[in-house]
Amino acid sequence: MKKYEDVSLKAYNTFGIDVKCRLLYKISSEHQLQKVLSETDGPYFILGGGSNLLLSSDQELTILKNEIDGIIIDSETAESVILKVGGGVNWHSLVLWAVEHDYGGLENLSLIPGTVGASPIQNIGAYGVELDQIFLKLDAIRIENGKKTTFLKEDCHFGYRDSVFKKELKGQYFITYVYFQLTKSNHKINISYAPLAARFNDIPTIKAISDAVIEIRQSKLPDPAKLGNSGSFFKNPIISIEEFEALKHKYPLIPSYPVNQHNIKVPAGWLIEKAGWKGRRIGDAGSYEKQALVLVNHGNASGSEIWQFAQMIIKDVELKFGITLSPEVNIV
Known part of the structure; x- marks a missing residue:
């Protein structure tokens, strides 16, 4: 310590x-x-x-x-393995470790920044896969009294970029270990997202998927070591089919992804770009030139300046599309 x-x-x-x-x-x-x-x-x-x-x-x-470290094989069968991973482990390092050992399930989540302990809070996801699909349970210490508790999947109330740890239990638990159930054989390959599907003519290996995701993300997202950012700043909004059909009538090329029979997910980056904010800059706060969803610090922007910039985007998107964007990042 x-x-x-x-x-x-x-x-x-x-x-x-x-x-x-x-x-x-x-x-x-x-x-x-x-x-x-x-x-x-x-x-x-x-x-x-x-x-x-x-x-x-x-x-x-x-x-x-x-900074709790460690990747431990908790148990395994011929078909699957359960990993116990320290909350301080770098997320991408875990993904690379799993891919290297041919453990499937994490490959679509390559190059997501952050730590393992933060991943259930956000229910991180990318390219058709979300954390809750491979999550088993987690260990956490209650801040109020120092007592250790185990949360099973159903206890976490996972939603789209959401969990119980972002709502009623926000700030109340320190996640020490997260347990993942990964495949050792018969990997469940997911290339449902168009940018991935376009790269493969046959069923790829999990290594090939991971490499493709890394390449795509690096082409779209700035390196925080060179240009300060937090990845996707806003959640992709989920709207009703009725709302989407009304928007599609006005904007025929609006992209979308079905969530269920009642709701549609619309890319926030597309909305921000069409509202005229892609690549814009006010002082040192700005929107990334290659991906409007990413807000950046060009050098010396304060947190409040970046938040003011984000609020202007929220206002313009709401005026143009009638959709209110919600931040994916935590504002402290």
């Missing part, structure tokens, strides 16, 4: 926002976390990779940075 006082958080968030916090503890075990909770006062803020976060001001909080 390492303790830091009055520390800049610029290196701990992918937007590169230079704000300070009062105290920061780097936590590498459940025991360390329980010790900190018993010896210090809150309020606390749990920090993973800082990739789904917009810091709008200095933080008068005690920050608990999740």
Whole structure:
């Protein structure tokens, strides 16, 4: 356990926002976390990779940075394997490890920034796959009393980029380990999304899918080390079929993805681009020139400036399409 006082958080968030916090503890075990909770006062803020976060001001909080490591085979059969993974493990490193060992299920989620501990909170997803499809359970420590609890899939109330940890239990648990059930044989290949399907003439390996996803993401998304960003800033809105048909009458080329028999998902990036915000910049806050869904820090934008920029986009999209965008990142 390492303790830091009055520390800049610029290196701990992918937007590169230079704000300070009062105290920061780097936590590498459940025991360390329980010790900190018993010896210090809150309020606390749990920090993973800082990739789904917009810091709008200095933080008068005690920050608990999740650095619990380890990828462990918890159990296995001839067909599947259950991995127990530390919450501080880099997500993409886990995906590469799984692909290298020919464990299937994570390949479509390649190159998503962040840590394993944050992945259930957001129910991360990409290219037709969401975390809850391979999630088994998680271990977490309750911040209030330091007690360890296990959450099964049904306890997490997963939704589209959503979970119980973003709602009624927000900020109340520190996720220490996440368990995934992956395939060892008969992999469930998913290339349903057009950008992936277009790359393959036959059934690809999970390695080929992972490589393709990495290539696609790198072509569309900026490297946070070079241009501060948090990936997709907004959720893709889900609207009713009736609302979609009305929009399609006005905008025949509007793209969409069916969610169920009642709802349609519309790409937020398309809406933002058509509202005229792709590549726009106000000061050092802007929208990425190759993908309107990604907001960027061109150098010295503050968190509040990026949030003001985002609110202008929300307002314009609502005026043009009647759709209210919701942030995918956490605004703190």
